[in-house]
Amino acid sequence: MITFIKDKFMNTYQIVTQTMNRGKTPGVVYPEAADIRLLRISLIILFLAFMLHCNLCADNPTLQNNPELKAFDLVNANGCEARISGGKEIGSGEIITITIPDGRKPPADNKSLVNSLALLQQSAKTDIRTGDTIKISFWARARPENIIYLRLWTYPREKQNKWGILHEFNTKVTDEWKEFAVVRDVALETVENGKIDIIFGFGHQAGDVELKNIRLLNYGKNPEPYPTVAVDWFGGTPNPDTWRVAAEKRIEEIRMGILNVQITDKSGNPAIGSQISIRQLGHAFNFGAAVIPEYLIGPDAVPYSNELKKHFNSITPANDLKWNRKNPDAVNPAAVQLLQWIKENGFSGAYGHTLYWPKTQFTPPKYRDKSESEFRDAVRKHVRQYAREFKGAVDVWDVINEVKSSDKPELMCGKNSEFLIEVFKIAREEDSGALLSYNENEILRWDNGLSDPGREKFLRIVRELREGGAPINLIGIQSHIWQPLTPIGKVIEILDEVYAKTGLQVHITEFTAECSDDDLHGVYCSDFLTAAFSHPAVRGFTLWSFWGGETNSRYVQNKAEYIRRDWTYRPAMTQYDQLVFGKWWSRKSGVSGADGTFRTRVFLGAYEIQATGEGKTAVQTVHVSAGKDTLVRLQLQ
Template sequence: MTRNHTTTDPDAQVTTDDADRAATDESRTDPGGGRVDRRDYLRLIGGVGMAGAAGSIAGQATAQSDDWEAAADERIREHRQGLLTVAVVDENGQPVPDATVEVAMQSHDYWFGYAMSADLLDQTDPGHPYREALKEDFNVVWFGNNHKWRFFEENQERADRATAWAKDNGLDIRGHVCLWANVNAWPIPGDVVDAMGLDHQSGESGPDFDAQHVEDRSFEHVQTIIDHYADFEYDGTSYGSVIDEWEVMNEVVHEPGFIKAVNGVPAPDDAPDIDPVTDPVLADYYQHARDVAPDDVGLAVNDYNTMEGSYEYARSDYERQIEFLAANGHLDYVGIQSHFTEQSTTVSPQEALEVLDRYAQHGVRLRVTEYDATGDDWSDDEKADFFGDYLKAVFSHEATDAFLTAGGSDEHHWRDDGPFFYAGWDPKPAYEVYQNLVFDEWWTDTAETTGEDGTATVDAFLGTHEVRVETTDGTTVTETVSITDSDAGRQITVTVDGSTADGPNWVSEPAPTDPDGDGLYEDVSGDGDLNFPDVNRLFQTTESTEVQDNAEYLDFDGDGDADLQDVLALFEMV
């Protein structure tokens, strides 16, 4: 993710297979077991009951405001920016005033991501718009299919090749997904499809229900794929741990087949006595993942209709799943897919914040994972307007730390309507909105001048920055610094060659310092504090050449010279 962006070549086109386009399967199973399209869910009418503790993250984000955007901008300043203080000193440790401090952002700490297709990567050359978009516009990717169970087992080489490419190009990776029970999307190996009791063309020899086989194979796969990428090697290069977060089970609210099967119920059968989102088998899967994953790899849930469409059935079940897993220490991140399949499924910024509050109250981090806005009932400009509002609302919420989109052009998107690019890779209006927010409004590119105390302070967005210091005599120093905490900010000291023409010239060590930046060097002993050793050192050295040459910086009584009266004045300060 870099600051400079160029328009991609609209003429370059590629094709990809149907499996990779179906990164998210449109056909879903409702909680009652019937097959329905997501467009056919009835929108529920009414408000969402909210729960939350006073003073929590959840309560802070939904404070009433006549202007939601102004309130969002204020939250962004509070949660997404931190003070960067740069102290410029010379080789003697003396402050350097009037130096120019340029702060140029290099990347966001917040995750902005895109769907990645290993097939599409294989079909494109270096410099192709798809590859350039991944490298230039985003800092994290998720794989539409290649990390799913069946695709990983059938072509691990392809998955690994794309994984290595992502890491070679500075991209983090969100693991999607260890297990997903949606047989229609073909993510399950054929032998497991049969053992789940499913009659599906992706099976091997037909349904042959075997609960133990499902349990053994699925638990084994969770460990296999997590272990594989926890110590990843490819083509002679050792990458170490490369997946920052794993969805252990995807869409449990809608696709509980594994949980049913392990409980002894064939996946196609009704199971009224099983509550998948709070079932002990679900906890077992997550505990198993926790046991085998590196300590710094998070575990996540992910589901649809948990934001879009105001579907209370999904929000309620999802919240119960979140609460259940979080209470047992099994959950770090909550994925909110955000597939807005028609204009009627959109939510207002205020409703979006309320839903985020609802999930955040359970002590988890929130991530939009598969955003897109599709359908013929609204224009691309309307989709762009909604995207901008939704992105800003999500970015402003303290509990979020990622916003990932479905990727590719219209030609490669699962609904032929990618969020950012037309089929010929011309940018859509939403892409311009993304650029303006992420690389302009939320991007630090500024310069300040150091004061008499040699410091300059910038309110910078959290992320990595290049700090370039130039003194009045043309001396330059460049350093790279990361800011990751909005409350603590960051303080750095940049040392330039030579000594300042103005300011004190100390010879002895440790050199006196100016603790309060008022131009007087009360810390005569150089130990960082104002105390009696300062009085003693000044008393012992009042007549020395060093003190007399720097008299204006030790003139504590203000009479224009350095003498015993200044010793008394310093004593009174102590």
């Protein structure tokens, strides 16, 4: 646009000049009249001013919404009060003060977090579109220290009666004024009628929280330079490195085993001085990824398949083993095909997600309005059908999923979890070999104590299941992490608590860490994996939305992927490989001693052992397991 205006100006200037020179003899210098000179100078000044304006506009965003303070409403006050007062601490403008009374507590079980906080809310009319880059900023302080929660809600046109979370975070606020800002790319559909809700929530510490200079800016698509802000990804909570030394020591203790290789000649005598090579083929630990089968047959099928086989040994069908809402009485053919692909491509395990999700929105519409007996009969039939159909193809089943937030617990779960216990027993009747799991969300979530993630309720449900005789073997902990990120020491602390109170193994089933800072994302994901791998309760670690091409995933929209849309690696993928196939991958060689043996420590898993001596070679594969020394005998002949 700027180039177009510039060209038009130059054409106009040339026309004006040609008009002024009409009738004059070429080569003769004529004195220029003062008015003509003034006209020329004025045109140049106007052009320069316009170009300066264009450059400023190019470097600065359009102010889509600079909310008036009176436009914010205090909703769900819960005893809090709001007032507006003048304030000059930061430039001009007014201050919104929220006064929080004594006695407020986190909502139980993280239920209705937004509805349980004192909230300031404004529905802003904007011109935000898919692909735009937006920035929201505000200044805040609190006396005494408190917590501020921010959520941006949009209303996609395709889902006119449903909201979508564009961004949310919380952070600690001190008694000194500080600016907070968030930059986001809008990856959802165009927002309904240009509407976006700006919501502030406040913590439970009695006192005053103050806000001012709230701004929402839209930079449009692909802004250059891209706006950057300083972000405290841990929300003011320290993330010290004090956990690392103990974690590394535990890894050596619980993830490695002794391998004894004994070499003899064809007569059975010790083969002294034989060259021995030990090459790891695979891990005993489950390093997995969730898979969407449509990507295995689309234009990205080859890289999608190759990356899965390169990095992972276990696969979780992300959606295809769930109760099919369109055809609930039949086995999903996509699940059959995907499990066959998993088998044919040499993965060591398939994690089944999920037999029963006790929430209305994940129940097939056909059964939502049935009587209690009809509904439960349908669940029994479905669980029995899928557990029987996929026996031997699935080595772990999430029998139940996200129970603590069930919207109809008496119907869907039963008193004291009695119906859930029955569902576990049905799964065991149909498949005696699979591990049976209860998968739950937000157990490792940390938000500065703003809410209770429901760990006590979760532990109570586990206790009810076990006391009722449910054949539960495993706990699935989803581990979707967003801002503020859970400090790694806190992750280990929570895993310790879960293991101590249940005695059950744990699988990290749906790990995502939403972070747009590539370097920090890589470090955090690497540390989280290290913490999990170091914990004696954890048997596996599965990534959710590992590829940036999963554009419908809120986790990809919030920058949780390990591999970008164009198949280049974010640092998280590189650091993952450096751990899984570097630091935690054994490559050993040596020479047999006087008794013909070679002894070493290796990571648990599958190995190829090769011995060479006296011109002869022997090769054998072996699996090194935990809790015992592994003896391999090779005879050169």
